[in-house]
Structure formats: C-alpha cells, structure tokens
Amino acid sequence: MVRFNDYVGEKILLSPKKQFGDESASVYFVTLQGSEPGGLWIEYEALTKMVLVAIGKPDAKPPKKVVFFLPYSEIDYAVSFSTDLDEKILGL
Numbered sequence: 001m002v003r004f005n006d007y008v009g010e011k012i013l014l015s016p017k018k019q020f021g022d023e024s025a026s027v028y029f030v031t032l033q034g035s036e037p038g039g040l041w042i043e044y045e046a047l048t049k050m051v052l053v054a055i056g057k058p059d060a061k062p063p064k065k066v067v068f069f070l071p072y073s074e075i076d077y078a079v080s081f082s083t084d085l086d087e088k089i090l091g092l
Contacts (some may be wrong), residue, residue, distance in 0.1 A: 002080060004035035013079040014042065016070060021050040032080075039071035040078070 015027045034041035048066040052058055 004032060004040060004078075004080075007032050007080045008034060010080070012081075014040075014070070015076040015078070017074050017076055020044065020047050033065070033067045036069075039069055039073075040075070041067045041069055043067050 010032060011029055012032050013027055014030050019026065020028065028044060031043040032040060033043050043065060047068055048062065049058070051066065052060050052062070
C-alpha cells in the first residue's frame with residue numbers, strides 16, 4: 001500500500017481541482033512536506049511567489065519554508081514515484 005507519509009520530502013505530481021493562481025498548468029510538480037487525514041502539506045515555489053506578490057512583498061525571501069495545505073477534496077489525483085520498482089517486472 002502506498003502512503004503519502006512515505007514520500008514526505010520528495011517530489012510528487014499533483015492535480016488540484018483549481019489551478020494555482022493564474023497559471024495555465026493543471027498538474028504541478030510539488031514537494032510533499034506532510035500528510036494528514038484531511039489533506040496534504042505541499043511546497044511549491046511559484047505558489048510562494050504568488051503569495052509574496054499578493055502581500056506586496058514580491059522581492060522578499062521568506063525566512064522559513066512556506067508550505068500550503070491542500071484538502072483531499074480539492075485534489076483530483078496525485079502521482080508518486082516509487083524507488084523500489086523492479087525493472088524486470090517492467091520488462092526493462
């Protein structure tokens with residue numbers, strides 16, 4: 001069974017139901033920072049920049065990592081990349 005907690009600190013593909021800001025992408029390559037029963041904590045640099053622009057500090061460098069909570073109800077799908085796949089099973 002795949003558990004999001006197993007992928008904390010790693011990059012995953014995420015497709016939220018709504019696009020982040022004015023970006024045209026529907027799938028984002030984000031860093032998973034945490035998992036809770038209600039959703040995922042993610043880090044996404046472009047989203048951080050949008051927030052800094054929105055608060056009037058576009059050139060500011062956050063002193064800490066900025067993470068965002070995305071409820072599962074707002075996620076269409078997520079894709080993680082397992083590092084323990086057997087190449088023989090895949091025919092590689």
